[in-house]
Amino acid sequence: MTSGDPAGHGPRRATADDAAVVARLLHDFNTEFSTPTPGVGELQARLTQLLAGDDVVVLLTGEPASGLAVLSFRPNVWYQGPVAILDELYVRPELRGRRLGSALLDAALDLVRGRGGELMEINVDGEDTDARRFYEARGFTNTEPNQTDPMLYYYREL
Secondary structure (H helix, E strand, C coil): CCCCCCCCCCCEECCHHHHHHHHHHHHHHHHHCCCCCCCHHHHHHHHHHHCCCCCEEEEEECCCCCEEEEEEEECCCCCCCCEEEEEEEEECHHHCCCCHHHHHHHHHHHHHHHCCCCEEEECCCCCCHHHHHHHHCCCCCCCCCCCCCCCCCCCCCC
16 A cells, blocks of 8 residues: 555554544544534444445554545446445544545555456535545546536435
C-alpha cells in the first residue's frame, strides 16, 4: 500500500480487532459534519461483523489510526470484477493537508484493482466543494462519457 503518513505508517487493512478504532473515527467524522450517528457502540458491533468478511473493507492510516477509507464491494452486470463504492474517506482535522487522504485513496484504488475491479463510485454532497475538488483532481467525474449533465444520486430509506 502507498505510504503517505508522516510517521511512515502507510494504509493498512483493518481487521475485526480494529472495530472500536474504526467506529470512533466514523463517529467523529459524522459528529464533525453534524450528521446523525448511531454511536460508537452500535458502529463497533456492526463493524465487528462486517470486518470479518470481504464485502466491506476499511483501510486505516497512522499509528494511532488518524484516517480511514471505507469500501463496499458488490457484483455488477456491467463489469467482470466487483464494483467498489468508497463509502467514507476521513482524516482527523488536525492532520489534513499532509496527503493522508491521497494515500488512503491511492491504497483504496490499488485494492479495488487487485480484486479485479474496474470501477469505484463515490457519493459526494453537492455543497461539499472541497471533497468534489479533491476527487476531481484525482480523475473522478460526475458525468458520463460524452455527456455534460451531472449524474444524480437518489436514495430512499426503507
